[in-house]
Structure formats: C-alpha cells, structure tokens
Amino acid sequence: MRVGIVGGGINGLCAAWQLSLSGCDVTLFERGVLLAETSSASSKLLHGGLRYIENLELRLVREALQERGWWLEHVPAHTSRLEICLPVYRQGRRPAWQLKLGLMMYDRLAGSFGIGRHRSVLKEALKSSFPLLKYEGLSGAYLFYDGQMNEQKLGQWVIGQARAAGARLIEQCPVSRVGVDGVIEHANGCDQFDLVVNVAGPWVCELNQVSGVNSHHQLDHVRGSHIVLGREVDRGYLLEVPGERRVFFVLPYDGQTLIGTTEVRQDLHDRVHCSCEERAYLLAAYNHYFSSPAGESDIVDEFAGLRPLISSANDPGRATREYAIERCGQLVSVFGGKWTTARALAKKIVREVNHGVH
Ligand SMILES: Cc1cc2nc3c(=O)[nH]c(=O)nc-3n(C[C@H](O)[C@H](O)[C@H](O)COP(=O)(O)OP(=O)(O)OC[C@H]3O[C@@H](n4cnc5c(N)ncnc54)[C@H](O)[C@@H]3O)c2cc1C
Known part of the structure; x- marks a missing residue:
C-alpha cells in the first residue's frame, strides 16, 4: 500500500x-x-504526565507510562531516568494526601513498566536532601521518577x-x-x-x-515557553506556580537548568517565541522556590513551541x-x-x- x-x-x-x-x-x-x-521545543520529558491524573486522563497516562518504559529500554543512549522532587508547602494548593494519592496512582498505572516507586522524604531530612530549595513553608516532599530524553x-x-x-x-x-x-x-x-x-x-x-x-x-494553539539558566540543578522539581494551581518544571538538562513551561493561547500565524512576560513569569516562579536567585543575565537560552491541543476546555491547563x-x-x-x-x-x-x- x-x-x-x-x-x-x-x-x-x-x-x-x-x-x-x-x-x-x-x-x-x-x-x-x-x-x-x-x-524540538518540548520539556524533554518522556513521562506519563502526573498532572493529567487530576484531569482523569487515565488511559493517556497509562499509555504514556508504557511508552516511557519502551523508550528508556530500547534507546538508552539518548534517554535516562530522572529523579523528580515534588515538595509539599504549607501554602500550596494541593494537600499532601492529594499528592500522595496521585503518586500512588502513577506507580499503579505504570504497572510492570514502572521505573521506580515514589517515596516520601522524612521531615528531618528535608534540609539536607534539598539544599537548593528555600526551606520556609516546606512541610514535606516526595521523590518520584520519570524519563528524560535528548530530544534532538x-x-x-x-x-x-x-x-x-x-x-x-x-x-x-x-x-x-x-x-x-x-x-x-x-x-x-x-x-x-x-x-x-x-x-x-x-x-x-x-x-x-x-x-x-x-x-x-x-485545535487550540497554546504556546509553551522555556528558559535555560547557565547553572546546574541537582534533580528535577515539579512545583506549583506561586498563587496558581498551574505547575511548572525545573529540570537538569545538559549541565544547565531548564525551566518551563507557560500556557498562552495564540493564533496559528502569530510568531512563536518566549515573550518578556513569560520570561519574567518563569524567573519569578523559580526565584520563589530556589535560594540562589536568578536574573535575566543568568538566562543563556529560551525557546517556545505551539501545542496542538484538541479543543476541550477554556483553561489550557485543563484541556x-x-x-x-x-x-x-x-x-x-x-x-x-x-x-x-x-x-x-x-x-x-x-x-x-x-x-x-x-
Ligand atoms: C512547551 C511544550 C512542552 C512539551 N513538553 C513535552 C514533554 O516534555 N514530553 C512530551 O511527551 N511531549 C511534550 N510536548 C508535546 C510534544 O512536543 C508535541 O505534542 C509533539 O512534538 C507534536 O508533534 P507533531 O509531530 O504532532 O507536531 P510538529 O512537531 O509541530 O510537526 C508538525 C510538522 O508538520 C509540518 N507541516 C505543517 N504543515 C505542513 C504542510 N502543509 N506541508 C508539509 N509539512 C507541514 C511542520 O513544518 C512540522 O514540522 C510539549 C509541547 C510543548 C509545546
């Protein structure tokens, strides 16, 4: 054919x-x-999408977790397992039990394709385990695993x-x-x-x-931007944008720190680029959590891509x-x-x- x-x-x-x-x-x-x-503009994650569990997209999460396992097993030269910290803050929008439930479901949905079960970090070990994070308001943390790729x-x-x-x-x-x-x-x-x-x-x-x-x-066309800081980070972090339910990632990538992403609706023919507002938004979110602040001069790269999302919700985060x-x-x-x-x-x-x- x-x-x-x-x-x-x-x-x-x-x-x-x-x-x-x-x-x-x-x-x-x-x-x-x-x-x-x-x-060429993704977050470079091979993941099930922990946050899609909230939207009950369980079929998609299960399939993505299986595929994550496939890529990691069959193309080890360009993929790796990544430890990600999911901290619990007293002022966070999601209580610890909800995060725990989500992680339990994530492990369960991965089934035999799992790459390591999540675990809790003891309160007394928080400071020593996460030396890059601000300690104020931090009441607990979980560690879980996803895949990362060299996208290119x-x-x-x-x-x-x-x-x-x-x-x-x-x-x-x-x-x-x-x-x-x-x-x-x-x-x-x-x-x-x-x-x-x-x-x-x-x-x-x-x-x-x-x-x-x-x-x-x-389709809804929703731009997502990333910035790259010329500094290292010890593991991945999945964090709530301060004052929002949205989450964002801080990820190690090629010896640098990848921060993203945003969700901005745009027309198909508008320029796809990381705007000044998105840059400031991502920097502020990072600085809220990390003790060593970053400024514009620490940004060594930035990029943006257009998500092709099936029209389903007004809020792109819930689409x-x-x-x-x-x-x-x-x-x-x-x-x-x-x-x-x-x-x-x-x-x-x-x-x-x-x-x-x-
Ligand atoms: C910010 C962001 C972060 C993301 N992070 C992740 C992640 O970490 N993990 C993950 O799994 N997914 C992630 N995604 C999703 C993933 O990157 C995309 O869903 C996926 O790359 C879409 O691939 P595609 O082939 O459908 O589209 P594209 O990569 O856009 O490819 C479509 C191609 O069609 C070509 N084309 C268009 N019109 C024509 C035409 N008329 N004739 C010929 N060619 C044409 C275009 O030039 C283009 O090359 C992310 C997406 C974004 C935007």
Missing part, C-alpha cells in the same frame, strides 16, 4: 517508521526541516529507524492540498496514494480546511492532552499527540491503515 504522510514532526516520523515496518510504501512530505517545530538525538534516531525501514522523507516540500481521494498536491507536483495521513501537528486543521475537508475535531485519529475516505487526520506517545499513536495509525480500526 502506498501511503503519503504530511508533517515531519515526531508524530509524522513515527508514523513513517511504523507504517514502513508494516510493509507500506511510505513517502513523507515536510515543508521545512524535519523536527524543527513543536517537536532521539529524534535523529527515529529518523534513522524510518529511513532504515524504507520510508522516503522529503524536506522543503510544502503540501498545499490533501484529498479524501488520496491525492497530495505539493511543491514538486501531485501524487496519488492509497492513503494520506495528515499529521501536520498544529497545522492539521488548517491544511484540511484549505483542502475543503471538514474535521470533527478542532485534554489526548490525541484523536479521524478518517474521511482515503484521508486520515491526526489531532494532538505527545512526544512520549508518538510511537503508540503511530501503531494506531498502522491499525487504521490496515484494518480501518483503532
């Missing part, structure tokens, strides 16, 4: 890889460079797998139209496929729209992180999808292509 894929982000590349493995003849069209959009290297590994399985990956080739009859019109001409997969990330609906294809799902696959004739469209779950999503696309089910 000849399959044409639109979009060379992690979801398109995993689809190319898995479809090629299943015996399809795959051509992928990327309008720019592979893995240069949302898939893991992405290159996936590209290598897709090519080795026989997929043709064409860059600098924008697609102007996809058809329910299996046609793809692109910068170099027009091709007929048995099936087309539109996995253009944040641009999936726009491409369907200009192609005259109606989608049941709509579903689930993905959806929609079929219309010979066109399959993919909405949403995390880095961690890209391979699982691709396997569902294979089932859709081969059997029309997912």
